[in-house]
Amino acid sequence: MAQPATHDRVILMPMSTAAWLVDNTTLTFEQIGDFCGLHKVKVEAIADGDIKVPARNPVNDGYITQEDLDHCMTDPNARLTLLQTDLPDPMLRAKGPRYVSVAKRADKPDGILWLLKSHPELKDGQIIRLIGTTKNTITSLRNRTHPNYSNLRARHPVLLGLCRQDELNAAILKSGGQLHPELPEVETSEQPEVEFTNWE
Template identity: 55%
Template sequence: MSSPLMPKATAVWLIDKTSLTFEQVADFVGMHPLEVQAIADGEVAQGIVGYDPVANGQLTREEIAACEADSNRRLNLLPTAIPLPKKRGKGARYIPVSKRTDRPDGIAFLLRNHPELTDSQIEKLLATTKETITKVRDRTHINTANIKPRDPVILGLCTQSELNAAVAAAGERGSGVPPVNMPSVAEDDAA
């Protein structure tokens, strides 16, 4: 159940203008009954002006009267006529300029240690492009000689929870992608 607009001010109004129990008011506004009792005692919310939920279309007088008559009944918030805002997508993730040079290292780490991840998962995880992933995989990247596989979490390119979620999603899919044969760091140093 959603809470009313301005819950503490609504609680102040309900305490001042109705004979509802503390439990009824607390349940409606989403507060603890002791906090509602503190409002009634004047210990909390001294400067808050009451917010009338009836005048603002959140409750009806009949609902309040019915709840005043029966202390076991709970107030129900009226459905709002105002449409809820649409959730916006996050959009492209911003990577600071100082961390952009670390992306190929993170890509190399993921390609070597998590071959089950698809290119699109790596793209989303590190905010990179498919072209960059392909160049790191094929070792045709402009900076190939300096790429050292490093954990993207330590580099700050993604969080551990995002990486774990991507690996878990790849594991559930069971893509059966064979591991990519990338030379190890020891082999790179020997060359």
């Protein structure tokens, strides 16, 4: 199991911190696990929605700086540095930083399913970067062995809030695919939901 970095201060809610980093950054699972003291497998489970916890922003909580976070997102070999303080860690309160919806992580399989159906040219690595998922999850959806497969619906990941339209368009064009003319680059709230009910 990954061990927390050597420091006196500890992260009070490591899984919630990991959930926020999964949803809001492009850090690798190794970077997140190293910072939070969690095994990579547990971070992957959080990313896939198998472990459902509310998310806490470590920048707002005073654990890291935005500059350090930005640097580590550009360098996958870099490691986040936990800020030291002479003050005791704050008591947990009911009101805190913005929570990322747990439901959004649960929607990831639906978004991946849409990508596999609509853009089979996308590589697994592209889907992982777009959605923040794992290769095992993509494989299980492609092979229809995902434990919740029978209950899933193929839904547009942008409409689910899992990625931005410009990010998706860039990945599609890079892989040699074609953009959907019925989904122009408009605000997410203006886009109709796309479902596939006859996919065999």
